[in-house]
Amino acid sequence: MAASKLPPTIALDSDNEGLVVEIIDQTLLPNETSILQLRTVAEVCEAIESLRIRGAPAIGCAAAAGVALCASRSGAATEDPLLGQLESAIAQLAATRPTAVNLFWALERMRKTIARPPLPPREQLAEALALEASKIIADDLARCHAIGKYGARLLQPNSRILTHCNAGALATAGYGTALGVIRAADEAGLLNMVWVDETRPLLQGARLTAWELAQEDIDCIVITDNMPASLMARGLVDAVIVGADRITACGDVANKIGTYGLAVLADYHDIPFYVAAPISTVDYQLTSGDDIPIEERSAQEITHLGGHSDLPVVPVGVEVFNPAFDVTPNELVSAIVTDRGVARPPYEEALARFIPNA
Amino acid sequence: MAASKLPPTIALDSDNEGLVVEIIDQTLLPNETSILQLRTVAEVCEAIESLRIRGAPAIGCAAAAGVALCASRSGAATEDPLLGQLESAIAQLAATRPTAVNLFWALERMRKTIARPPLPPREQLAEALALEASKIIADDLARCHAIGKYGARLLQPNSRILTHCNAGALATAGYGTALGVIRAADEAGLLNMVWVDETRPLLQGARLTAWELAQEDIDCIVITDNMPASLMARGLVDAVIVGADRITACGDVANKIGTYGLAVLADYHDIPFYVAAPISTVDYQLTSGDDIPIEERSAQEITHLGGHSDLPVVPVGVEVFNPAFDVTPNELVSAIVTDRGVARPPYEEALARFIPNA
Numbered sequence: 202m203a204a205s206k207l208p209p210t211i212a213l214d215s216d217n218e219g220l221v222v223e224i225i226d227q228t229l230l231p232n233e234t235s236i237l238q239l240r241t242v243a244e245v246c247e248a249i250e251s252l253r254i255r256g257a258p259a260i261g262c263a264a265a266a267g268v269a270l271c272a273s274r275s276g277a278a279t280e281d282p283l284l285g286q287l288e289s290a291i292a293q294l295a296a297t298r299p300t301a302v303n304l305f306w307a308l309e310r311m312r313k314t315i316a317r318p319p320l321p322p323r324e325q326l327a328e329a330l331a332l333e334a335s336k337i338i339a340d341d342l343a344r345c346h347a348i349g350k351y352g353a354r355l356l357q358p359n360s361r362i363l364t365h366c367n368a369g370a371l372a373t374a375g376y377g378t379a380l381g382v383i384r385a386a387d388e389a390g391l392l393n394m395v396w397v398d399e400t401r402p403l404l405q406g407a408r409l410t411a412w413e414l415a416q417e418d419i420d421c422i423v424i425t426d427n428m429p430a431s432l433m434a435r436g437l438v439d440a441v442i443v444g445a446d447r448i449t450a451c452g453d454v455a456n457k458i459g460t461y462g463l464a465v466l467a468d469y470h471d472i473p474f475y476v477a478a479p480i481s482t483v484d485y486q487l488t489s490g491d492d493i494p495i496e497e498r499s500a501q502e503i504t505h506l507g508g509h510s511d512l513p514v515v516p517v518g519v520e521v522f523n524p525a526f527d528v529t530p531n532e533l534v535s536a537i538v539t540d541r542g543v544a545r546p547p548y549e550e551a552l553a554r555f556i557p558n559a
Numbered sequence: 560m561a562a563s564k565l566p567p568t569i570a571l572d573s574d575n576e577g578l579v580v581e582i583i584d585q586t587l588l589p590n591e592t593s594i595l596q597l598r599t600v601a602e603v604c605e606a607i608e609s610l611r612i613r614g615a616p617a618i619g620c621a622a623a624a625g626v627a628l629c630a631s632r633s634g635a636a637t638e639d640p641l642l643g644q645l646e647s648a649i650a651q652l653a654a655t656r657p658t659a660v661n662l663f664w665a666l667e668r669m670r671k672t673i674a675r676p677p678l679p680p681r682e683q684l685a686e687a688l689a690l691e692a693s694k695i696i697a698d699d700l701a702r703c704h705a706i707g708k709y710g711a712r713l714l715q716p717n718s719r720i721l722t723h724c725n726a727g728a729l730a731t732a733g734y735g736t737a738l739g740v741i742r743a744a745d746e747a748g749l750l751n752m753v754w755v756d757e758t759r760p761l762l763q764g765a766r767l768t769a770w771e772l773a774q775e776d777i778d779c780i781v782i783t784d785n786m787p788a789s790l791m792a793r794g795l796v797d798a799v800i801v802g803a804d805r806i807t808a809c810g811d812v813a814n815k816i817g818t819y820g821l822a823v824l825a826d827y828h829d830i831p832f833y834v835a836a837p838i839s840t841v842d843y844q845l846t847s848g849d850d851i852p853i854e855e856r857s858a859q860e861i862t863h864l865g866g867h868s869d870l871p872v873v874p875v876g877v878e879v880f881n882p883a884f885d886v887t888p889n890e891l892v893s894a895i896v897t898d899r900g901v902a903r904p905p906y907e908e909a910l911a912r913f914i915p916n917a
Binding site for chain 1: 589590686695708723756757758759760762765766770771772773778779780781782783784785786787788789792816817819820823826846861862864865867870872873874876877878879880881885886
């Protein structure tokens with residue numbers, strides 16, 4: 202496995218007073234690579250809400266790290282007040298963003314670690330939580346490599362792959378899901394180039410995906426979100442690969458707004474449409490994509506370019522609509538690439554075979 | 560007809576030395592409504608190339624005005640050198656932008672005015688060209704009202720209409736093509752609201768269409784270009800109406816990049832997809848959309864938000880692709896609304912009935 206040329210998306214470190222969560226501030230990319238050190242749960246929550254760290258798997262890692270941070274830096278002298286602090290931290294972290302299920306999955310893993318009887322002394326509990334968070338992060342990286350391995354097998358030589366948003370190293374603990382497949386395809390000599398949707402409003406494609414690919418000398422071309430159909434009609438796209446924020450037991454996929462449109466366009470042009478995600482992204486409790494909560498974000502993301510208050514591009518007083526995600530029904534998904542293998546329709550059966558610990 | 564609350568897109572005025580072409584500088588909207596006075600052909604060309612005036616019919620009007628300006632302000636003492644200046648002006652104006660056919664149509668009308676025998680004295684030629692340019696501008700406004708009247712008849716009460724880019728008053732001599740239909744629908748009480756695609760990279764939807772609609776108190780909601788599919792799936796779009804930059808004799812439609820994708824999405828969701836354009840947009844010489852030249856514009860439009868050199872959003876050195884238009888094949892177009900009536904498939908026959916002077 203080649204060493205990555207990117208700084209880690211998220212890392213656990215420590216200072217004299219306990220754990221420190223280190224993340225790249227993704228809002229500053231591609232112009233500045235700045236490592237943030239987070240020392241409070243509030244700081245972790247703010248980093249998730251403001252998308253300093255984003256991407257479903259990375260959010261899960263950050264939430265787990267936030268819980269470990271809470272225990273590590275708690276002033277509680279005994280277990281009882283610490284448990285209250287941890288419950289509060291978990292509640293705050295769970296309230297940051299609604300759509301990506303990995304957040305709730307990771308918090309559930311931390312909650313189980315807390316609840317594992319007998320209740321250990323305060324220091325041992327903190328240590329167990331730090332270990333669990335580290336394990337979630339390390340597992341996520343390993344899962345991305347597995348996704349890459351399985352996904353690359355789906356691709357033909359010389360593939361021109363279109364991707365949307367950022368499902369890369371930055372969206373995970375490293376290597377990426379959709380970009381994991383792209384990296385593995387590149388390593389296997391199967392990749393021609395990557396079309397990168399800029400992904401309005403926050404431009405995660407232009408800012409983050411293009412940055413990752415450029416760091417690793419993978420050829421890519423950035424386009425605006427209204428160009429993929431034209432490229433497909435010209436025969437310039439061989440496959441579409443995206444990540445996911447939540448996948449139902451039936452294979453409906455919530456992902457960055459615009460994903461559903463790409464799936465319809467891929468279907469129309471007979472181009473395979475692949476979703477890449479760790480099994481922690483599958484919400485086995487939900488059967489229909491209609492039940493996935495879709496986050497709506499602030500109007501300013503659309504009305505002001507790059508969040509600059511001096512650059513309004515929508516007339517004052519005009520309404521905007523800013524759903525962050527959409528849902529692609531399973532019939533438009535050619536395959537779901539997980540760390541446990543590739544699921545093909547019918548997804549209910551295929552995904553059921555991958556249920557963790559089942 | 561209610562008085563428009565918008566300044567004219569283009570107007571011919573005069574000073575002591577001849578004609579002045581007045582346009583709104585559309586690059587400054589919606590934050591500043593600035594009227595530019597153009598006094599040379601070079602200034603008219605620059606205004607077209609840099610999109611200070613844009614939209615296929617408006618470009619045609621501007622080109623005609625540019626030719627009249629040339630004659631009006633020429634220092635030539637006799638007809639012969641003036642003819643040379645006019646040929647040069649026409650060549651410069653024709654080279655500004657390749658896709659919209661109205662430009663070439665308007666220049667051809669001016670050329671015919673010049674060539675009409677017998678060659679008049681210098682002053683009379685200038686006057687004839689001023690009159691022809693005025694007529695092209697006045698005709699365009701009248702054509703937009705006719706388009707609105709025909710198009711509104713296609714709509715159901717309470718329509719929620721999605722439009723892309725700006726095919727409004729600003730893209731024409733006034734009233735608009737797609738927005739002409741929307742205005743007429745509003746006047747007829749048929750309009751619920753308008754979904755406005757922001758239309759990257761230059762945001763003509765967010766900046767111009769939303770501005771026009773807000774000026775006239777027509778309800779609209781701005782969205783990013785990757786949201787229409789999700790709105791359609793939610794049942795929130797009753798019709799899509801767009802303008803056109805060139806329509807072939809068979810009804811293939813070149814229009815702002817993203818139009819083709821919308822047509823595929825509308826087809827998938829069983830939503831009517833209408834194109835609104837004056838008959839001057841039909842290029843009866845072309846039968847296939849593949850033969851329409853597609854302008855590619857500068858990378859900076861994508862790499863730097865709002866053209867601000869201090870706001871790079873794509874990593875330095877990463878390639879971008881910036882085609883300004885795409886082509887929608889006729890089978891995806893439900894109807895083409897012209898100033899001569901509504902064309903339905905098969906378009907070759909329907910559009911042939913509208914051939915001017917046929």
